[in-house]
Amino acid sequence: MKIRFSRHARRRADLYQIPQATVIAILERKPLSPGIHVMVEGVEGFRFPLKIVVAVEGDVATVITNYPLKKGRNP
Numbered sequence: 001m002k003i004r005f006s007r008h009a010r011r012r013a014d015l016y017q018i019p020q021a022t023v024i025a026i027l028e029r030k031p032l033s034p035g036i037h038v039m040v041e042g043v044e045g046f047r048f049p050l051k052i053v054v055a056v057e058g059d060v061a062t063v064i065t066n067y068p069l070k071k072g073r074n075p
């Protein structure tokens with residue numbers, strides 16, 4: 001499966017210093033069927049879990065956005 005990043009996802013990754021390799025590793029572990037998927041995954045090295053939204057069409061997965069999920073969390 002080919003994984004693409006939208007412009008928005010690339011900008012969010014740069015803003016929050018999320019390596020694209022980390023997002024790709026998470027997506028490769030998940031079985032993805034066609035449609036839109038929202039996943040929250042705890043990743044070592046990040047204070048908050050990452051939220052990733054991905055759209056799958058055929059053999060292409062497009063990451064729509066990715067960011068640390070801070071809402072509703074107390075430090």
